[in-house]
Amino acid sequence: MSKNKQEIILVGNPNVGKSTIFNWLCNKKQKTGNYAGVTVASQSGSYFYKEQEVEVIDLPGSYSVYPGSEDEAIFTKFLIEEQENYAGVVYVLEALSIKRGLLLFQQIQDLRIPILLVVNQIDQAERRGINLDLDLLSKLLKVTIIKTNAKANVGIDDIRQAVFKENFSVSSEVSFEIPMEQKGLVFKILENINENNQYKVWTLLASETYLGKLETVNDRLMQNDVKCLVPKRLQAQETVRRYQKIDKIVSQVLTKKPQFKELLTEKLDKVLVHPFFGYIIFALILLLIFQSVFFLADYPMKWIEEIFLNFSNLTATSLPAGPINSLISNGIIPGIGGIMVFAPQIGILLYFLYLLEDSGYMARVIFLMDRFLKPFGLNGKSIVPLVSGTACA
Structure with missing residues (x-):
């Protein structure tokens, strides 16, 4: 790799704002969300900073170096086997869940991989009355820390500058002693x-x-x-x-902060992920969605059927009688119409799923359904394709 080109990788737990940071860094529009398929393969982009080209690889989110799924296997393989090809790791840590995120961070440190720590969503932590002493955290972890709010494009230039200065740290100490x-x-x-x-x-x-x-x-x-x-x-x-x-x-x-006022989202979480009421609420929401899908899609479906029926009749009367006429008017046109008639149902269902994901409810459904689907060899992320598949039922 030339001196004017540098390669870094973005690493972190799922849903910590990693892909949002990637989009800001590289001016891309990679899909962000809380369900399976958002980043199941590495995404790459690049940017220029002070005449230096930096290639950024956004790896799938993972909780550990030990793969438990296809996307985590991609992450582990690249992290360990491609170590010589990148300058360092930009590790994204969510301010609201630093305990969970530090497990993978320490594993990467013990692998002696150069690392830079980005603490994201600081604003949300402050709204919940959570204060993080980042200076002390930097000393304890022996790593450079950058504070960001990825959604608002805050701290992104600080990441570019830190990468340019190669502020990656390699710890000489180990966090985990071999038994x-x-x-x-x-x-x-x-x-x-x-x-x-x-x-x-x-x-x-x-x-x-x-x-x-x-x-x-x-x-x-x-x-x-x-x-x-x-x-x-x-x-x-x-x-x-x-x-x-x-x-x-x-x-x-x-x-x-003591006696900090509980946010509305925290109150809702207690109900939405409740081990009993959570499933009932999810079932009612699905019932409401499917009833809405059938009701709202009824008129456009009839409209599409009528269009293709009229077009088929027009073709049958316009073309000379024979096998070509029969193939087009009785075969091709009705066949396409039979497929297109379901487009309104599928489109409306996907729109409702988008609303659920954008509101943050889908992330809670994934957490809720994880225990239910585990006996079937699936995890909570599988609920999205399962629900989407019902559009064909």
């Missing part, structure tokens, strides 16, 4: 492969995706040790230990 039970195996693997990062080897052991790669090492005894591991157990062990440290950090940097 003694696996430390010997990690050191053995380090001796057999071209790697000196203990945590990177740990991620291979704890990841079901990458575990098979370690079976190529020469030491047979080591291969047996690797096969005896349970990746999910190692992941859980790491998560517990990390959150013990994260809790201490959050307690130092986050304060909330």
Whole structure:
């Protein structure tokens, strides 16, 4: 990569404003939202700052370096395997959920990847009476922090400037100590492969995706040790230990004003994601949507049917009698009309889904339905294609 061109990657949990920041940086219009399919593959764009071209790659949102879905697998593969090709990571952290976001942040730090921290949605945190000591957080994490409000295009130029100055940090300390039970195996693997990062080897052991790669090492005894591991157990062990440290950090940097007035959205959340009433409300909303779809679509459907019927009759009387006439008037035109007649229903349904997503309710539905769909091998994100598919029913 030339000195006048730099490549960075945007990383963070889902729905933290990552794609909005990407759009502002690169003057693009990538779709943003709270459901599956928003960023399931890496998106790329570029911008120029002080005669330097910067290529930005927006990776799918993830909660951990251990992939649990297709989009998270894309994220992990690029983050680890393409490390030599990018200058650093711009990590987007939501101010309202720093505890959740710091897990992945610390994992990236322990991989010794150059990183810059962006704390987004500070305005929302302040409205809820939450105060973040970003100076202290910067010292504790040993990283440069930029404060942004992505929706209002606040702090975007600060990101460009920090990237230009290469204000990426590489931590010399580790947040997660390898457990003694696996430390010997990690050191053995380090001796057999071209790697000196203990945590990177740990991620291979704890990841079901990458575990098979370690079976190529020469030491047979080591291969047996690797096969005896349970990746999910190692992941859980790491998560517990990390959150013990994260809790201490959050307690130092986050304060909330006492008796702060509860916002209307917080009151609504208690009802909308309630384990009992939440499902009833969602069912009633779906019933209302489908009744509205059938009622509102009735007139345009009849109008479309009449247009194609008249056009078919006109064609039948205008063309000479024969197989061509029959093919067009009785086959092609009615066939197209039979498809187009459903367009109003599908269009109205998609518009209602857009309203639900834009209001923020769809994000709450995803959270609510996650527990319900898990026994079927699905997660809450699947509710959108499931609901959309009912338009064909």
